Amino acid sequence: MRIRALRPDDDRSAFRSDDDALDRFFHRYAGQNQFRHYLGVTYVAVEGDRILGFVTIAPRHVEIEDLPVKEQKKLPHYPIPVVGLARLAVDQSAQSTGVGGQFLRFVNLLAEKMADELGCAGVVVDAKPGAVEFYAKYGFTPFELVEGQSDARPRPTPMWLPMRAIKASRDALSESRLRRVAKGSVEAVGKLGYRRQLDILE
Numbered sequence: 111m112r113i114r115a116l117r118p119d120d121d122r123s124a125f126r127s128d129d130d131a132l133d134r135f136f137h138r139y140a141g142q143n144q145f146r147h148y149l150g151v152t153y154v155a156v157e158g159d160r161i162l163g164f165v166t167i168a169p170r171h172v173e174i175e176d177l178p179v180k181e182q183k184k185l186p187h188y189p190i191p192v193v194g195l196a197r198l199a200v201d202q203s204a205q206s207t208g209v210g211g212q213f214l215r216f217v218n219l220l221a222e223k224m225a226d227e228l229g230c231a232g233v234v235v236d237a238k239p240g241a242v243e244f245y246a247k248y249g250f251t252p253f254e255l256v257e258g259q260s261d262a263r264p265r266p267t268p269m270w271l272p273m274r275a276i277k278a279s280r281d282a283l284s285e286s287r288l289r290r291v292a293k294g295s296v297e298a299v300g301k302l303g304y305r306r307q308l309d310i311l312e
């Protein structure tokens with residue numbers, strides 16, 4: 111499997127996740143948003159011609175007041191640049207095989223690049239109710255408790271992963287990889303639940 115930017119001639123029509131709205135976005139709008147309007151970039155995980163999943167990202171900012179209180183003390187009081195993880199879905203046939211986790215690591219890499227070249231304080235996602243635990247596994251924390259939610263129309267939970275944590279996790283992984291090579295161990299245990307090999311970083 112590899113992750114690359116969407117191409118205009120990719121056949122997206124066969125893609126099916128568990129979420130009709132995400133599928134519709136991918137089939138109908140991901141291409142025009144990227145190639146005509148330049149609103150964001152969609153990356154796809156592919157095996158040959160088969161699309162296993164996609165993630166769409168775009169630059170965004172968050173207001174300092176929206177961040178967890180302990181973060182507010184560390185940051186200046188103006189809009190904070192972040193990478194927005196706008197959409198993420200994995201084809202039903204490839205779910206629970208690690209594709210979603212690989213996408214999060216990939217997005218962290220892009221965020222790090224943006225931090226080093228333009229400025230970026232972290233990654234932000236509006237997590238659907240069924241995906242909150244997934245993001246939490248990778249170190250994302252909710253901005254705040256969302257009040258007034260109803261079961262009928264559950265709202266997404268804004269969550270974020272600060273750049274500090276992304277860089278610390280990468281340092282821990284590099285160290286772990288060095289130890290692995292030294293000891294011949296096959297296990298890489300990083301912080302924030304980064305338990306799989308970071309093959310996209312190699």
Ligand SMILES: CC(C)(COP(=O)(O)OP(=O)(O)OC[C@H]1O[C@@H](n2cnc3c(N)ncnc32)[C@H](O)[C@@H]1OP(=O)(O)O)[C@@H](O)C(=O)NCCC(=O)NCCS
Binds near residue numbers: 208305
């Ligand atoms: C949520 C989604 C992107 C996860 O992708 P995936 O490729 O199935 O996930 P992975 O196989 O990489 O799972 C990585 C880990 O997260 C866990 N996980 C996956 N989906 C989860 C979920 N919905 N809730 C809690 N944990 C989840 C896995 O058990 C795995 O844990 P492990 O490392 O301890 O084994 C995918 O299920 C999906 O496309 N869902 C429908 C669309 C959606 O909800 N998108 C999110 C929009 S905000």
